[in-house]
Amino acid sequence: MATRNIYKTAVDEDVQPTNTCPECDGRVTTNTHETVCDDCGLILSDQAIDPGPEWRSFPEDQSNPERTGAPLTPSLHDQGLSTTIDKHHDGKGRSLSPQKQRQLRRLRREQGRAQCSTTRERNQMRGFYEIRRIVSALGLGRSIRDQTCALFTTAQNEDLLHGRSLEAIAAGCVYAISRCNSLPRSVAEIARFAKCNEDSVRNAFAVLNTELGLPTPPPTPRQFIPQLASALCLSPEVRHRAVEFTEQARKQGIDNGCNPAGVAAACLELASNDAGEHVLQCELAAKADVSTATLRNHRDALAEKLVETQ
Incomplete structure (x- = not known):
């Protein structure tokens, strides 16, 4: 099944025209109003879209003309477009009277009903x-x-x-x-x-x-090495050695059909034993969400293959 695109792609409206005039091959300049040739004066396009704000802000101004609001977020059902009604203060930070607070409480109730009407x-x-x-x-x-x-x-x-x-x-x-x-x-x-x-x-x-039809590649033992090594506070040498063991396990076919977290834990145990940083099997198995028997089986199979290749 073909993978469906679940994300919207934005259309770039600021596409710049060619930098050469089609009449005289002169240099073309584009500003916020029009695109004109500097040599012959030919206007290539006008009424360009200005993506900038229509207001200007100065440091000495007390008022803030910016009114764009928070950016849209897909993690909210209304993308963050709904209005937030405060409980105790108005827009200028002043305290509200009890009568006004009761009125805003009723408004928040009605707004909550309107936000989820279906x-x-x-x-x-x-x-x-x-x-x-x-x-x-x-x-x-x-x-x-x-x-x-x-x-x-x-x-x-x-x-x-x-x-x-x-x-x-x-x-x-x-x-x-x-x-x-x-x-x-x-x-x-x-x-x-x-x-x-x-x-x-x-x-x-x-x-x-x-x-x-999601593009979900199968997880590999190498992806679990950094997480497990950080959880057990192992040294970078042990981590690099464990990554080498995962590559050897992939070449030997040991990780075929196995839990990748269990194989990663077995590689970390072998690497920590070689470096003299011994880790308890129960602690390593708990971090990898596997049993100690699974950890030992993967470790023995990997150690046997490593001995045969040496």
């Missing part, structure tokens, strides 16, 4: 709130949050939310965007902060990946 908007608000909470708990950036909200909107437009939990779809979107950006986040790690179990997250990701 079930679709309420579901979108709930889904975006869950996405922002999970992304914040995982320590991901704003770009990941915006991409996840855009993916949730696409899933809602494709009617993928019917009969499914909003929390599961939101967690599945976070995992899908993490996979698309090659971020080492496991299903168990996302399910720890989500309001659903691991099976629900996997099912939601499978639906998104199948129906939308």
Whole structure:
């Protein structure tokens, strides 16, 4: 299935014309009003779009003429266009009387009802709130949050939310965007902060990946090395040695069909033992969300292959 573009591309309106006059091959100058040839005076175009502000600001002015407001954000159901009504102060920072506060309380109630007038908007608000909470708990950036909200909107437009939990779809979107950006986040790690179990997250990701055709490459053990090494406070030498072990495991085919986090933990254990920085297996397995038996199996298989190649 072809991958669908879930993000809007902006159209560049400031396309500059050619720098050569078509009549005399002279130099062309473009200002905010027109494009004119400096040699023959031919006007190539006029009434150009001025993307700049129509106001001017000076340091000595007390008033602020800027009125553009906050930028639009796809992480809110209304993209941040709704008005915020304060509780205790007006626009100039002055305290409000009790009568005015009661009036603004009624206005906030009516505004909240008007913002989510349909079930679709309420579901979108709930889904975006869950996405922002999970992304914040995982320590991901704003770009990941915006991409996840855009993916949730696409899933809602494709009617993928019917009969499914909003929390599961939101967690599945976070995992899908993490996979698309090659971020080492496991299903168990996302399910720890989500309001659903691991099976629900996997099912939601499978639906998104199948129906939308997401470009999700399979995770590799090398992607988990920096995260695990930082969590265990290992030295850069151990980290570089573990990366070399992951490359050897890939060439030998040891990581085929295996949990990449478990293979990365096994490589870190071998690298730490070679460098004299011994790490407890239970602690390493807990950071990688695998069992100690899985860690030992991957370690023994990797050590055996390394001995054969030496």
